[in-house]
Amino acid sequence: MQTQQLVPMALMQTLTYVLQNSNFYKKSFKGINTVSNEFSFHEWRKLPFTCKDDISENNLDFLAVPMSEIADFVTTSGTMGDPVTIYLSRSDLKRLAINERDSLALAGVKEGDLVQLMTTIDRQFMAGIAYYLGIQELKAGIIRIGPGVPELQWTSILKYKPRVLIAVPSFILILIDYAKKHGISLLDNSVETIVCIGESIRDDKFNLNVLGNRITKDWNVNLYSTYACTEMATAFTECHAQQGCHLNENLLFLEVLDENGNEVEDGEEGEIVITTLVTTGTPLVRYKTGDIAKRFNQICSCGSSSPRLGPIVGRKNQMIKFKGTTIFPQTIFDVFDVIEEVVCYKIIVSKDDFHNDLITILLQKELMDSTIFKLIVEKCQSRLKVIPTFKFEALELIQAQVYKKNLRKPEKIVFI
Ligand SMILES: [Zn+2]
Incomplete structure (x- = not known):
């Protein structure tokens, strides 16, 4: 996108609307003049996130x-x-x-x-x-x-x-x-x-x-x-x-x-x-989703x-730094989702005394000492380059921690 290019009308309408109606943007965009029709992407990029x-x-x-x-x-x-x-x-x-x-x-x-x-x-x-x-x-x-x-x-x-x-x-x-x-x-x-x-x-x-x-x-x-x-x-x-x-x-x-x-x-x-268009209740401009x-x-x-x-x-704030490698949760999901015998698992990311991330995986207790567990360890080694800590619990207990009644999505990972 050329920075000289003018921003589209719908975007201008959002900008004009928030400057008139949103107390947050009235303060945040103080001094910004949208009356001119010459608002280019060059100026748009200067708007704070x-x-x-x-x-x-x-x-x-x-x-x-x-x-x-x-x-x-x-x-x-x-x-x-x-x-x-x-x-x-x-x-x-x-x-x-x-x-x-x-x-x-x-x-x-x-x-x-x-x-x-x-x-x-x-x-x-x-x-x-x-x-x-x-x-x-x-x-x-x-x-x-x-x-x-x-x-x-x-x-x-x-x-x-x-x-x-x-x-x-x-x-x-x-x-x-x-x-x-x-x-x-x-x-x-x-x-x-x-x-x-x-x-x-x-x-x-x-x-x-x-x-x-x-x-x-x-x-x-x-x-x-x-x-x-x-x-x-x-x-x-x-x-x-x-x-x-x-x-x-x-x-x-x-x-x-x-x-x-x-x-x-x-x-x-x-x-x-993102910037919302045609939103009136809670319009957002240049919102960083992470x-x-x-x-x-x-x-x-x-x-x-x-x-x-x-x-x-x-997510930007879900990057896990583990023993010198950076891991996103999806990489860990990919390791465990592929193994059919793993019906449900939970990943717990915590910090040690030196503020390093620690990864603990809860697995169903039937897998302890099994050949499947050996396979899991090998997969962690090859995909994650590190082996997390494992804890074994009853399947129902793990499911209760993943599919919580008050949550809308399964909580496969938690940062504590
Ligand atoms: Zn298509």
């Missing part, structure tokens, strides 16, 4: 409409740090519905389809309500089962015959495990598509990663990746070409920036920085020219 701490420390200053106009109060998932509130106006809810309608349409969901939602819709969770609204906007049907309880999920699948599931992919492994143990056919049921949230299912070449492969090995389903965070109130979703998740350019402006704040080249990796992914600018084989994001490589 917004980060999660800004929203958490000045939460109410981000509210850009009177509180009485807020239709829905959502909170961030709290992957790191305390959750913050994102205030949605009625028009933001409409935007959310359009976002998810377009997003699901990319994954081939259409009018008349039946979708089973395996994520929570309450607890101020944005994704659940976004899916609900989007499915209504698409004129499709929804079965709101919510997270967990494989028995209930299967009862519903067999009874209502949904074509599409929306789920976290590691939970699909548990569904598969349940089906195998209870004589439910994975070859002959209604499910054709699973829209995956919260976890990567592809590697950086867009092939299915170990988690994705483990699902499709047993279940002939088409998996679609998504990427979203609450603050952006928008989802990036794969089309049928499955070559990265598409940006919805009407709802969000995307920058993928290197360490120096410069836009990365096509196919390069950087931090995802998520790292590759950006792809070439026209997709589906015909869309919207930029795409590759799988999330990791």
Whole structure:
């Protein structure tokens, strides 16, 4: 992008709107004149970033409409740090519905389809309500089962015959495990598509990663990746070409920036920085998500020219420094997801007395002293270059620590 190029009208509208309505940006962008139509990307790049701490420390200053106009109060998932509130106006809810309608349409969901939602819709969770609204906007049907309880999920699948599931992919492994143990056919049921949230299912070449492969090995389903965070109130979703998740350019402006704040080249990796478009409740400008992914600018084989994001490589603040190597959680997930005998595991990252990261892995006690455990150690050695500490517990106890009732996503890793 040429820095002399003028910023698009939609971006100017966001900038003008926050300067008039957001107390945070009135202070943060003091002295910035947007009256001129000559606002170029050169000037845009000088705008300070917004980060999660800004929203958490000045939460109410981000509210850009009177509180009485807020239709829905959502909170961030709290992957790191305390959750913050994102205030949605009625028009933001409409935007959310359009976002998810377009997003699901990319994954081939259409009018008349039946979708089973395996994520929570309450607890101020944005994704659940976004899916609900989007499915209504698409004129499709929804079965709101919510997270967990494989028995209930299967009862519903067999009874209502949904074509599409929306789920976290590691939970699909548990569904598969349940089906195998209870004589439910994975070859002959209604499910054709699973829209995956919260976890990567592809590697950086867009092939299915170990988690994705483990699902499709047993279940002939088409998996679609998504990427979203609450603050952006928008989802990036794969089309049928499955070559990265598409940006919805009407709802969000995307920058993928290197360490120096410069836009990365096509196919390069950087931090995802977003600016919301047509948002009125909690508009954000140059918000640093902390998520790292590759950006792809070439026209997709589906015909869309919207930029795409590759799988999330990791979060900036989830880099683990372990015995001289740097590891992202996904690398550890890849080691354990591939081993079928590992039904569930939990990674605990802590600090020693010298502030070095320590990695402990909880594994089911049946694996202790087994040949599978020897294989795990070998895989850690070759993939991670280091061997973490292992602790063995009953499977149910590990599952309770991963699929916590008050959490929306499985907590496969925790930093303490
Ligand atoms: Zn495409």
